[in-house]
Structures are given as structure tokens and as C-alpha cells.
Amino acid sequence: MNWNLWFGKLEDNKLNVVDFHIAFQNAQNDSPLPFNLFEVGRSLFRDDRDYYKTLRKIAIKICEERVEKELKREDRYVVALVKALEEIEESKNLLSEKLDDIRGIVENELTKAFDDRIKYLDEMGKMIENEIERVMTKIAPNITELLGAKIAAKLLERAGSFEKLVKLPASKIQIMGAEKSLYKALSRIKKGQKAKVPKHGIIFVHPYIRQLPKSKRGKMARFLAAKIAIAAKIDYFRGELNESILEAVRKRYEELSR
Amino acid sequence: MKEIMRNVYLKDGNLFTKSRYGSHYGEKVLSGYREWIPWRSKLAAMILKGYRISFSGKEKLLYLGAASGTTVSHLADILDEGIIYAVEYAAKPFVKLLELAKERENIVPLLFDASKPQIYSGIVEKVDFIYQDISQRNQIEILEKNIDFFLKKEGSFLIMVKARSIDSTTSPSEVFKEVTRRIEEKFDLLATDSLEPYHRDHIFIYGKI
Numbered sequence: 143m144n145w146n147l148w149f150g151k152l153e154d155n156k157l158n159v160v161d162f163h164i165a166f167q168n169a170q171n172d173s174p175l176p177f178n179l180f181e182v183g184r185s186l187f188r189d190d191r192d193y194y195k196t197l198r199k200i201a202i203k204i205c206e207e208r209v210e211k212e213l214k215r216e217d218r219y220v221v222a223l224v225k226a227l228e229e230i231e232e233s234k235n236l237l238s239e240k241l242d243d244i245r246g247i248v249e250n251e252l253t254k255a256f257d258d259r260i261k262y263l264d265e266m267g268k269m270i271e272n273e274i275e276r277v278m279t280k281i282a283p284n285i286t287e288l289l290g291a292k293i294a295a296k297l298l299e300r301a302g303s304f305e306k307l308v309k310l311p312a313s314k315i316q317i318m319g320a321e322k323s324l325y326k327a328l329s330r331i332k333k334g335q336k337a338k339v340p341k342h343g344i345i346f347v348h349p350y351i352r353q354l355p356k357s358k359r360g361k362m363a364r365f366l367a368a369k370i371a372i373a374a375k376i377d378y379f380r381g382e383l384n385e386s387i388l389e390a391v392r393k394r395y396e397e398l399s400r
Numbered sequence: 401m402k403e404i405m406r407n408v409y410l411k412d413g414n415l416f417t418k419s420r421y422g423s424h425y426g427e428k429v430l431s432g433y434r435e436w437i438p439w440r441s442k443l444a445a446m447i448l449k450g451y452r453i454s455f456s457g458k459e460k461l462l463y464l465g466a467a468s469g470t471t472v473s474h475l476a477d478i479l480d481e482g483i484i485y486a487v488e489y490a491a492k493p494f495v496k497l498l499e500l501a502k503e504r505e506n507i508v509p510l511l512f513d514a515s516k517p518q519i520y521s522g523i524v525e526k527v528d529f530i531y532q533d534i535s536q537r538n539q540i541e542i543l544e545k546n547i548d549f550f551l552k553k554e555g556s557f558l559i560m561v562k563a564r565s566i567d568s569t570t571s572p573s574e575v576f577k578e579v580t581r582r583i584e585e586k587f588d589l590l591a592t593d594s595l596e597p598y599h600r601d602h603i604f605i606y607g608k609i
């Protein structure tokens with residue numbers, strides 16, 4: 143049996159020492175080691191302390207490099223995924239429409255090919271959604287818990303980057319995605335005409351807003367947006383889940399739905 | 401001050417650990433003692449509720465879900481002659497954990513996914529204790545896998561369970577019943593209780609192989 147250890151490889155009970163930095167990154171084994179790692183590695187070092195000192199130094203160095211890389215990359219990845227998902231959903235809808243048109247006239251091999259393609263797009267969309275969920279819970283646990291991964295990722299995409307999202311005021315978050323109607327309303331107001339200012343954009347699809355009667359949606363959207371603004375900042379600067387935010391939103395929803 | 405566990409002290413209802421180090425997460429530091437805030441650390445909540453774990457200070461401990469190192473920092477005070485392998489997957493809190501690990505000689509920080517112990521199986525040795533605080537649906541499975549890979553035969557474990565992350569549709573008490581049943585199937589249960597009023601809908605389960 144071969145075992146990959148952070149200081150080398152154990153092959154048929156013979157230890158081959160490898161560069162620690164390389165060995166550390168390949169220290170994978172499919173099953174639990176049948177021996178104690180420390181006892182095998184101990185002889186390579188002056189004393190117990192030296193073993194841990196070396197391990198710690200390598201762990202810190204490699205994990206620090208990895209963390210820096212990850213922090214730079216992941217929000218851009220989500221933005222790209224959201225864009226891809228939107229494209230896929232649009233093509234799916236377009237194809238379905240055309241398929242219905244054709245099916246109204248004939249049913250043949252061609253319509254079956256259409257059908258397969260739509261199913262395929264469907265699967266791909268699901269794969270992307272899963273990936274969005276995985277990354278979002280990792281990089282932004284609070285807004286993800288508050289909104290669900292998909293809506294949270296859409297906000298991130300609209301903002302452009304995590305850093306930009308964090309800098310947005312709650313009022314902007316509230317109407318994000320409804321810019322068109324907002325500016326239409328604003329220009330009407332400027333002309334002295336009557337206008338309806340939008341209450342919500344992307345966050346409208348959140349069940350806590352959608353399930354409320356129209357008259358209360360604005361209140362809920364305002365509250366939710368304020369909490370999102372806080373949650374995004376916690377995600378960006380601390381990265382840990384804070385239960386009290388969701389709790390507050392739920393309480394407000396219950397108050398309003400009474 | 402009264403020592404109630406190794407390097408853990410109780411004074412006027414407040415918990416402290418004996419420490420040579422400064423504040424890590426904004427806690428108060430009084431001449432060699434760091435305050436241990438039960439609302440921030442589930443282990444502190446458990447101890448304040450009267451439960452004790454007998455540490456000698458020399459233990460090797462695997463900590464899953466180390467986050468930014470709040471609880472880890474106090475465990476590092478307690479296990480001043482031991483080693484803590486602190487596993488955390490999320491990059492953001494890990495930055496803070498790294499700061500702590502650079503200052504403390506007994507913490508090995510590991511940026512890995514705790515649900516895949518294979519990947520760090522050649523790094524972590526056999527340990528005396530596994531501590532887990534991960535709010536994920538499959539948290540019990542994660543614990544079982546890591547026990548399989550790393551816990552010594554005579555070792556024990558402590559897991560903090562959050563009801564809502566396992567199933568948000570059934571009541572917390574139902575979730576806890578099911579979780580405790582699953583643990584008892586394979587391991588010996590030493591103690592379990594809720595963490596109210598410090599942490600809502602959370603319990604701890606303390607057990608051994």
C-alpha cells in the first residue's frame with residue numbers, strides 16, 4: 143500500500159521524503175491511515191516541537207496563498223455564472239415557444255430534436271444553479287441565507303462585483319432591477335406629472351415580498367433591502383453567518399402579514 | 401477566580417481562559433485572562449450551563465468549522481501543551497484564523513473542506529478529540545467520516561448541532577431527536593443539552609467511540 147503524507151510517500155513501509163510543500167498539497171488518501179502519521183514522521187525531525195513547527199509553517203504558507211487566490215476569484219466566477227444562466231434560460235424559453243408553434247401544425251422527428259435540446263438546456267441550467275449555490279454559500283453566507291443563492295447571485299451580478307455591492311446603499315438595493323421604471327417615474331415627476339415609483343426590483347421574487355398584499359410590499363422591500371445591505375457587509379468583511387438578520391426579517395414579515 | 405477546567409476560570413458568572421495573548425475577537429483581557437463570551441462561542445455556553453470536559457492540556461484536537469477562530473483561540477489557551485488542527489473552508493473567516501495561527505504555536509490552520517477528510521488525511525495525525533461546529537445539512541455525516549479517519553480508539557468528540565441547518569421545515573426538537581438517535585447508533589453518548597439562552601435552536605452532543 144502507498145500512502146501520501148505531508149512529508150513524503152510511504153511505499154511498502156519505506157518512506158521516501160519529498161519536498162514538503164509539494165507533499166503537503168498531495169497528502170490525499172482514500173482510506174484512513176492504518177498507522178499514526180506523527181509516529182512515522184517524527185524521526186525526520188529533531189524533536190516533537192520541530193515536527194509541529196515545520197508542519198505549521200508549511201500549512202500557513204500554502205493556505206495563505208490559496209486564500210488570497212480564492213478571495214480574488216470567486217465573485218467574478220458567480221457573476222459569469224449568472225450571466226450564463228440568464229442566457230440559457232432565455233434560449234430555453236425561445237426554443238419552447240417555437241416548438242409550440244411547430245407542434246401546433248405537425249408532430250415529427252424534428253419536434254423531438256427540439257425537445258431533446260430543451261431538456262439538455264434545462265439540465266445545464268440546473269448544473270449552473272448548483273454551482274452558484276455552492277459558491278454563494280461559501281463567499282456570501284448571509285445574503286444567501288436571506289435571499290436564496292439565485293437571487294443573491296443576481297444582486298451580485300447587477301452590482302458588478304462583491305466590493306461594489308458592499309458599497310451600495312439599501313435604497314439602491316431595493317430597486318435594483320427596476321431601473322427602467324424608476325427613471326421613467328423620475329422623469330415624469332420632473333415634468334410635474336403623476337408617477338408610480340417602483341417599490342422593488344430583483345428582490346421582488348423573494349417569497350416574503352411576493353406573498354404580502356400589494357399595500358405592504360413596499361414596507362417589506364424597504365426593510366429587506368436594509369438588512370441585505372448589512373448582511374452583504376458582514377459577508378464581505380467577516381464571512382460568518384449571523385443568525386439575527388434572518389430572524390429580524392422573519393419577524394418583520396410576520397408583523398406585516400398579520 | 402476559581403479554576404473549573406484546565407485554564408478555564410469562573411468569576412462572578414463570567415468565564416475566562418488563562419492566556420498569554422491579547423484580544424482576538426474584541427473580548428476583554430484582564431491581566432493574563434481573556435474573557436470567554438458565551439454568545440460568541442458555543443463551547444463557552446456549554447461550560448456556563450454546567451458541563452465540563454476534562455482536558456489535560458496535552459491533547460491533540462481536530463477542530464472542524466474553525467471559522468475565524470473565536471472558540472479555537474480559547475481552546476488554544478486550554479490545550480497549551482497540545483496541538484489543534486483547525487479546518488475551515490471559507491476563505492473570508494480563514495484570513496482571521498490565519499492571524500491567530502501565526503501568533504499561536506499550537507494551531508495548524510487548514511483550508512480544506514471538512515466533508516472530504518481524504519484530502520487532508522496525510523496531514524492530520526490521530527487525535528484525542530474532535531470538535532465540530534459546521535452548520536450544514538450533512539453535518540452528522542461529516543462528523544462520522546472524520547471520526548473514521550482521525551479519532552483514536554479512546555478518543556471523544558463534541559458536536560454543536562443547529563436544527564435549522566439540518567431541516568428547517570420540522571421542529572427543532574424533532575431534528576434533535578433524530579440526530580441523537582443517529583449518534584447513539586454508532587457511538588456512546590456522554591451528554592447532550594440545548595445551548596439556550598445563548599444560542600437558539602442549538603444543542604451539543606458530547607460522546608465517545
